[in-house]
Amino acid sequence: MTLLDHRAEGPPSAPPLLLGPSLGTSNALWDKVAPELSIAHRVVRWDLPGHGGSAAGLISAGATVGDLADLVLALADSLGIERFAYAGVSLGGAVGLHLAVHRPERLSSLAVICSSAHFNGSKPWEERAALVRREGLAGLAESADARWFTSGFTVPELVEDHRRADPEAYAACCDALAAFDLRDRLPQIAVPTLLVAGRDDPATPPAHLREIADAVPGAALVEIPGASHLAPAQCPEAVLTALRAHFDGPAGRGMEVRREVLGDAHVDRTQARQTPFTARFQDFISRYAWGEIWTDPTLSRRERSMITLTALVAHGHYDELAMHVRAARRNGLTPEEIGAVLLQTAVYCGVPAANSAFATAQRVLAEEDGAS
Incomplete structure (x- = not known):
């Protein structure tokens, strides 16, 4: 036909x-x-x-x-x-x-x-x-x-x-x-x-x-x-x-914010890997996490980055931590401020967790410096 x-x-x-x-x-x-x-x-x-x-x-x-x-x-x-x-x-x-x-x-x-x-x-x-x-x-x-x-x-x-x-x-x-x-x-x-x-x-x-x-x-x-x-x-x-x-709706605004915080390269890679099996989950992330939570004006993006870094350290999600260290820099945090956040996690999340977090953040920041 x-x-x-x-x-x-x-x-x-x-x-x-x-x-x-x-x-x-x-x-x-x-x-x-x-x-x-x-x-x-x-x-x-x-x-x-x-x-x-x-x-x-x-x-x-x-x-x-x-x-x-x-x-x-x-x-x-x-x-x-x-x-x-x-x-x-x-x-x-x-x-x-x-x-x-x-x-x-x-x-x-x-x-x-x-x-x-x-x-x-x-x-x-x-x-x-x-x-x-x-x-x-x-x-x-x-x-x-x-x-x-x-x-x-x-x-x-x-x-x-x-x-x-x-x-x-x-x-x-x-x-x-x-x-x-x-x-x-x-x-x-x-x-x-x-x-x-x-x-x-x-x-x-x-x-x-x-x-x-x-x-x-x-x-x-x-x-x-x-x-x-x-x-x-x-x-x-x-x-x-x-x-x-x-x-x-919120998903469209969420995708904009997601790109602004995480960068086009990361979001493009995620989109390219999306399958029918993961599509609803990706839509959920864009609509809820990025379209509703990250767009709430009560907290600034700098503050949200600091909270997110702490939560990821607490749960040991170091791959996600690396991504959000980059996001924190994009949201205006300096390496010194990121270090201060991780030092705070040593008190409340434990020294071993903070030790791994510092290693991850140091690698990411070195890569960022090398790319600039």
Whole structure:
């Protein structure tokens, strides 16, 4: 079976997150967002039929958003992904809404970006489909910047993707948009849902996202100032912040803190060794230890490092101690302060424990000095 072309990033054992594109673009729409999301997720971004690397023959005239959703599920099945988080822009967002209504058992959470539960009726899309079938995409590509971005902003690679898309597949996607209207089904959506609107988006203005947010139980709405229709390309940091808060919660913040304290190299090695067997434990560490305890502002990171060093000495966890000596230096402790902490442990944890701790710390500090 021919599948949608896709790009996968992040640890294979991490929670899966599928990213859907807007009409006329490719998975490059997510270039400034996907790499950051892949720190905590198995990110899979896919191309529409006839766009990017996906075959045009995957879609035909009279197609529906449901047909595109079926292609996404076939891709997920081929990758062994049963349940996944999903974010999509415009047509990609419509695919997410369809899945939330018709296949809710496959979604763990949903983010709909610069999209709508309807796209202003069928006529404009029928006219665009006819235009593209008659004249191709050159003319539409010339006006892409005005439809996608605020004045003076562009992403040449995405405009080129628009120009290179297959006209018949593009027109079939227009057919899908023409027939799409899920407004009466929105109250049925039960998965956690985030709506992201570009405040300057002329194609799907904030009112369209607000309509969804008002109808979907418990849905949240974020409006991004200065963003037009392709918000992930124009305002990636704002989109990333919203998606992390929605998809990751404490685990997302925990992963940031974990990297800040332990360093990217250590966390990358841990992620690379992660397996399906250890994935839940790693998520627990990120969510609870780093996302809740280490983010509590009651104690400073310096103080937390001193407490952690003491606890590790008390229990004889010297491999962990070596890691947290490095973390203590990153958190601002001097070698003298680390030594004072270990001397304190000699009184309350015992001289033999402190002796081993000093040996471990001396080795780590010497390595740090040698690397600097």
